[in-house]
Amino acid sequence: MRRISIAAAAAAVLLATGGLAWADRHHQRGAASSASVDPIYLKECGSCHMAFQPQFLPVRSWQAVMNDLADHFGENASLGETTRQAILTYLQANAGDAPGSNTRLLRGLASSKTPLRITETPYWVREHQKEVRPSAFLDPKVKSKANCIACHVNAQQGIYEGD
Amino acid sequence: MTIRTLLAVSAFLAATPALAGSAQHAVLARYAAEAKTADPGFTGFSAERGKALFHAKFATGKPDTPSCTTCHTENPKQEGRTRAGKIVPPLALSVKADRYSDFAETEKWFGRNCDSVIGRTCTPVEKGDFISYMITQ
Numbered sequence: 001m002r003r004i005s006i007a008a009a010a011a012a013v014l015l016a017t018g019g020l021a022w023a024d025r026h027h028q029r030g031a032a033s034s035a036s037v038d039p040i041y042l043k044e045c046g047s048c049h050m051a052f053q054p055q056f057l058p059v060r061s062w063q064a065v066m067n068d069l070a071d072h073f074g075e076n077a078s079l080g081e082t083t084r085q086a087i088l089t090y091l092q093a094n095a096g097d098a099p100g101s102n103t104r105l106l107r108g109l110a111s112s113k114t115p116l117r118i119t120e121t122p123y124w125v126r127e128h129q130k131e132v133r134p135s136a137f138l139d140p141k142v143k144s145k146a147n148c149i150a151c152h153v154n155a156q157q158g159i160y161e162g163d
Numbered sequence: 164m165t166i167r168t169l170l171a172v173s174a175f176l177a178a179t180p181a182l183a184g185s186a187q188h189a190v191l192a193r194y195a196a197e198a199k200t201a202d203p204g205f206t207g208f209s210a211e212r213g214k215a216l217f218h219a220k221f222a223t224g225k226p227d228t229p230s231c232t233t234c235h236t237e238n239p240k241q242e243g244r245t246r247a248g249k250i251v252p253p254l255a256l257s258v259k260a261d262r263y264s265d266f267a268e269t270e271k272w273f274g275r276n277c278d279s280v281i282g283r284t285c286t287p288v289e290k291g292d293f294i295s296y297m298i299t300q
Contacts, residue, residue: 049247074227075246076278147248160201 008077044079045087049146050156054094056105056118060094062091073116119145181255183298186264191294193266197287205288206249216289223282231280237274239300255300 037051044152045051054062066088069077079087092098096106108122115121119128128145137145183191191208198205218237220230227246228234228235233249235243240258243251254260263269269290277285 047249048245049249068277073246074225075278076225076275078278120227141248142244142249143244150248 012093038087040083040092044083046156048075048077050149052118052148053158054091054126055096055101056108056121057095057115058097058106059092059095060114061116062088062095065116066091106150107120117146169213170240186266187256187262187294190263190266190269191291194287194291194294196293197203201287208288208291208295210292210296210299212289213294216293217296218248220282224278224280225282228276228279231276233280239297254297256298257300269294 057065065072066084069084070128071080095101097103104122106121108126111116118124132151136142136151143152148160152160195205195208196291198208217231217235219240222229234245235254239255240253242253245251252259254262271286273290273293277283
């Protein structure tokens, strides 16, 4: 396994090297994970952080997130009820365990667990444990593990792959 | 809105700088009408009070967001960053011309951010003051 030491957002450079786009490979399976991202989701869930791909969490997690937007990781992210419902429907249909989706991203996640964070799923932890020093997330340019775009420049397009 | 309130409301707005277009005036007029309904003695918005609100530090909201400046920085002309590291375009109208032009959008953010920072909703006067400050920036 290649060991990458990351000087902040410089990681982006490494991630731009070749390989099939993660999105292309994984979105092809099943109508549920269609490549088209709901514009309402992009706008409403993409203003404080990127609009994370629904495939990273199971249906039950999205339900939990969407049921407590007034206390969303220490902030108020409330939405009107119609918008909230529309987004929940989109997330449920495209979640990592929605019918027809590839459950690779949920591997190792116990069915008794309902993580609210992608960054606490076994898959995410595994991928980042191997190649990212914990201090990389503290860099002021990164600020947070949830700032995927700081390291994966094309994350909003679903492209995460290095090689 | 009756003609009379409309006229009364435009009197409060007479001093808004040329930067603000009709969309910003319409948003301010709605807050002015709400302010007038809540308090018939309302005499107009104040950019000075808006500036004070923007820079104030609160202990009544959520612990990670004590001030508007937590994300928007001390300088409204500068871009800010959310807690998750995402860039927030400046709030100053001179730098971002479509600010405060869509009432529903502006309302949504006041609703969230006032609750996160102050622990309550902002009053129509506070919202109007805040916009009055930002359109001079």
